[in-house]
Amino acid sequence: MDGILSFLSAELRADDTRKIGNIARANLYSRGIHGGMVTRHIISIGDFDRRQIDRLLDNAKRIDAQKYDKNALVGKILATLFFEPSTRTRMSFEAAMARLGGTSISVGSVEACSIAKGETLADTIRVVSGYADAIVIRHPKEGAARLAAQFASVPVINAGDGAGQHPSQTLLDLYTIRQSMKLDGISIALIGDLRYGRTAHSLASALSLYHAKLHTISPKGLELPTSLNTELSEKGMEITEHEDFRDVIKEVDVIYVTRIQRERFPDSASYFNVASSYRITPELLAGAKKHAIVLHPLPRVDEIDPRVDILPHAKYFEQSKNGVPVRMAMLLQVMQ
Ligand code: NCD
Numbered sequence: 001m002d003g004i005l006s007f008l009s010a011e012l013r014a015d016d017t018r019k020i021g022n023i024a025r026a027n028l029y030s031r032g033i034h035g036g037m038v039t040r041h042i043i044s045i046g047d048f049d050r051r052q053i054d055r056l057l058d059n060a061k062r063i064d065a066q067k068y069d070k071n072a073l074v075g076k077i078l079a080t081l082f083f084e085p086s087t088r089t090r091m092s093f094e095a096a097m098a099r100l101g102g103t104s105i106s107v108g109s110v111e112a113c114s115i116a117k118g119e120t121l122a123d124t125i126r127v128v129s130g131y132a133d134a135i136v137i138r139h140p141k142e143g144a145a146r147l148a149a150q151f152a153s154v155p156v157i158n159a160g161d162g163a164g165q166h167p168s169q170t171l172l173d174l175y176t177i178r179q180s181m182k183l184d185g186i187s188i189a190l191i192g193d194l195r196y197g198r199t200a201h202s203l204a205s206a207l208s209l210y211h212a213k214l215h216t217i218s219p220k221g222l223e224l225p226t227s228l229n230t231e232l233s234e235k236g237m238e239i240t241e242h243e244d245f246r247d248v249i250k251e252v253d254v255i256y257v258t259r260i261q262r263e264r265f266p267d268s269a270s271y272f273n274v275a276s277s278y279r280i281t282p283e284l285l286a287g288a289k290k291h292a293i294v295l296h297p298l299p300r301v302d303e304i305d306p307r308v309d310i311l312p313h314a315k316y317f318e319q320s321k322n323g324v325p326v327r328m329a330m331l332l333q334v335m336q
Contacts, residue, residue: 053171056333057326060325060329078331137158143164146158173199173206177254208237262275280308
């Protein structure tokens with residue numbers, strides 16, 4: 001790979017910060033350099049330190065309170081490239097763009113674009129960079145967003161790369177938790193498919209910055225990847241594995257439920273072995289702390305009984321709604 005496409009470290013130097021001009025917008029991203037211009041990408045939650053996350057969440061809060069310039073992104077175009085299904089992520093990015101006065105374009109489905117004719121992701125990204133001011137990409141392959149960033153001359157935001165990362169989801173998860181409690185020192189249960197669930201990976205990483213205590217509960221074979229577990233433990237995060245959610249229900253502040261990622265299983269038999277192996281019910285939640293909240297990135301299949309929806313613990317629909325102000329803050333950060 002030649003110099004111009006190579007990646008710089010996520011660390012920003014002080015002179016780069018000055019160049020970008022506004023400290024609130026700087027020092028946040030994985031960066032590439034194209035034609036001498038710094039391009040800011042959001043690929044992994046590890047691209048952020050705690051101060052940067054807090055600042056972005058503060059910006060989202062101001063936006064939520066309607067304190068933002070409705071014309072901030074007039075004339076700007078966002079390209080959404082979704083090579084996997086999406087309802088919330090894609091629509092909330094598009095809604096966020098519209099609220100800021102900008103426009104979104106997309107290819108529709110993979111079948112409808114030239115990837116189906118054999119075009120490489122690199123070429124697609126180079127081309128789309130010429131049409132838009134930022135690209136949001138979701139792809140079934142882990143690492144695809146980082147690859148896209150290497151070939152893009154505009155900022156790339158990772159909207160989920162296989163079983164890798166989902167940083168925008170994590171930011172809205174943190175935002176939602178912060179609406180109910182301080183992030184510092186929370187005790188959280190991560191339940192479900194922690195092997196393939198990218199939202200769980202990004203969230204666990206982010207929470208290591210907030211001294212959270214992590215309880216993992218997953219069906220056999222779907223545990224948090226060992227590499228991530230080791231990395232977080234080395235950062236000082238307290239992680240305990242449990243077979244049964246009932247072991248921790250009394251002590252957790254946040255119950256984060258995830259879907260079994262059926263599409264990432266090698267065959268349907270191995271999926272059916274673990275499908276429906278856990279379910280959050282009102283009866284179970286009767287043993288939870290009064291202020292405990294239940295989150296889910298959605299879509300849910302049958303992990304949360306619909307009777308939970310009316311309980312004060314249930315915050316997952318508010319969580320998905322928070323996708324708009326949080327993604328507005330992200331778009332402002334990369335495009336303004
Ligand atoms: C998640 C995803 O795509 O990783 N969905 C989302 O973006 N809200 C979770 C999932 O699909 O289970």
